[in-house]
Amino acid sequence: MKKKRLISIIILIAVVCIFSVYKYNEFQHFGKYVKAANKCVEEEKYNEAIQLYNKALINKNDYSVRASIEKIKKLITSKQFYLKGKQQFDQKQYSNAIEDLKKVWSEDKKRYLTSQTDIIESYYNLGDMDSADKYVNSIKNLLKESEVAQVMQKLYARQGDFNFNKDNEKAVDFYQKAWKYGYDANNSDNYANAMFSVAEDICDSQFNTGDIATTRYLSNFDGNDLYDNVMITTKPVGSGGYSECYIYKITGRNYTNIFKSSDSSGYVNPVLNNKYYNSKLMDNFKIMFYSSYSSKKYLVDISSRESPSISNFSIQNSQGPNWKPVDTDNDGIDELEMNVYLDGTSHGDYVTDANTYFKYDASKKSWNFKDYSIENPSKKYPVSKLDDNFKPDFKVDSSEQAADIFKTKVENSDNLKFESEYIISKGENVPAGIAGKAAYGDFSSENTGGASISYYVIKSTGQVYECDTTTDYDMNGQSQYEWTLMK
Structure with a gap:
């Protein structure tokens, strides 16, 4: 009896072991097929992936594997619509391209985002940005946050291009909206030119600059990452080469004048x-x-x-x-x-x-x-x-000092201020000791009988010279000035 029981136990253990080995092999084969199938999906070898998933199902009837097969079938269809739509886009058949690109599956991550930006581009080429705007609003919820940024950047940039040179205020508004999603407005010629156009219209309306040649700069004075300042300078005029300057901050359809050098009312900028x-x-x-x-x-x-x-x-x-x-x-x-x-x-x-x-x-x-x-x-x-600490080694270092020294030489000379500085010329009649010297000078014809007299206080020595400029001219047309050292 005991012998029969032992044999039964041995048989049972053998059966259990054989079943366990079978199940283990079945699991190993299932995992191997699934892993290989997943790799094929990554490489877009969709038909091979389906075959491997089916082999996995022979070993184990798994719901997730069946779902993967259905997903692959949708990806195959999605890719077909994408390739067809891209071909039509390249052939400038934009309406047909839109129709097929809209059928690209939202879970087709390799193609969905590109297809959406191509749809926007197609609407732009058709001149129908209203439809582009409506379409983007309809798909926002299907996009990840990073994908929304790319789609909105494309939409707003193209809306800016669409309005460029038609309604530049509107174009600027769209370009700046696109910038918030990553559009490189600072390096966009269209954005710069739209900004220039808007700023010039504003400047002309305020300061009548329409007929004046101007230079324009897209700038950043207020520290924003976006260049939303436009600087306009007028062409230098007159012998003095004077130029006006106006700076505007333009945000969307709003603007602020943040600098003007002067205006017709007599205003002069404090700077x-x-x-x-x-x-x-x-x-x-x-x-x-x-x-x-x-x-x-x-x-x-x-x-x-x-x-x-x-x-x-x-x-x-x-x-x-x-x-x-x-x-x-x-x-x-x-x-x-x-x-x-x-x-x-x-x-x-x-x-x-x-x-x-x-x-x-x-x-x-x-x-x-x-x-x-x-x-x-x-x-x-x-x-x-x-050097920042450099100081000139002058005995006379101010016009006030020069005037005080002169007063010791000439009575009743309070009218001379010595507010001008000169470097004495190297003319023939100039005393050798002062040629090329810096001096404080003043000119007066008072109390000199109408003679043209200049007075100079030499900075380095404090010496005072009188220069009579009423003498005749020499053969070369140079005045023969008479210099006298005042004691």
């Missing part, structure tokens, strides 16, 4: 009321520039100036200002550059460029001094930077 740099004439035909707003100092060497013996040198003229946007500190935000050409005794006697830079404070809606520079783009005269 033009301050002198942000000063010059000090130095010995040997050199000019130092400095600023009460900055520690920077510059030296311009004009010793190569043509015919320095003709007359005493002084900075008497300027041309400008002219304007442009520059990013002086490379922080991606523009500063406003006000450029002036500094001249000597006439507009043709060019000395150097003086640039002043202003930063816009968007929160306070104000412009503030940022920096200044002295440059000579033509390289006519060398410009060098001086």
Whole structure:
């Protein structure tokens, strides 16, 4: 009896083992087929994938495998519509392309997003952006957040293109909406030109600039990543080369004038009321520039100036200002550059460029001094930077000191202010000790019997010279000035 029971147990164990091995092999084959099928799906070998899934089903009747087969069938159909639609799109059969591309399955992640942007492009080419807008609104819920961004960028950019040169205000609005979804508006020629058109219309309506040649800049003064500022400068006019400047912030269909240099009412921008740099004439035909707003100092060497013996040198003229946007500190935000050409005794006697830079404070809606520079783009005269702590070694360092010294030489001379600076010429009659020297000077014909008398206080020595300019001219047409050292 015991023997029979033992045999039964052994048989049962054998059956269980055989069944377990069978099931294990069945599971192994199922997993192998499913894994291979999934790889085929990734490679878009859809027919092979279906065959492998069916083999897996022989080993195990699995719902997810059957669902995968149905999904593949939809992907096959989706791909067919996509390829057909793309072919029609390439052939410019846009209506037919739209019809087929709309049949691309939303779960076809390799083709669905591209098909949607191609649909928008097709509507654009058909000139039917209203239908494009309605269509996009109908599919938004089928898209992931990242996909929505790409579709909306395409839609708004194309709406901008569609309205470009038809309604540029509307075009700007759409381009800026597209920018919020990743559109590179800052590097778009259409966006820039639409902005220019809108700004010019505004500027003309406010300042009558329609008949004036202008230069336009797409800029970023207020720190936004989007360039939504337009700067308009008028062509320099007159011997002084004066140019007007207007800056607008344009957001959608709204605009704000954030800078104007002046207007017909007599308004002058406050930035033009301050002198942000000063010059000090130095010995040997050199000019130092400095600023009460900055520690920077510059030296311009004009010793190569043509015919320095003709007359005493002084900075008497300027041309400008002219304007442009520059990013002086490379922080991606523009500063406003006000450029002036500094001249000597006439507009043709060019000395150097003086640039002043202003930063816009968007929160306070104000412009503030940022920096200044002295440059000579033509390289006519060398410009060098001086140490910030440099101070000229002059005995007389101000017009007030010069006037006080003069008073010790001449009674009743309070009317002479010595507010002008000169570098004494190297003319034949100029005393050798003062030729090329910097001086404070003034001119007066009072109490001189009508004679033309100039007085100069030499900066380096404090000596005072009287120069009589009423004498005759020599054979070369140069005045034979008489210089007298005043004791």
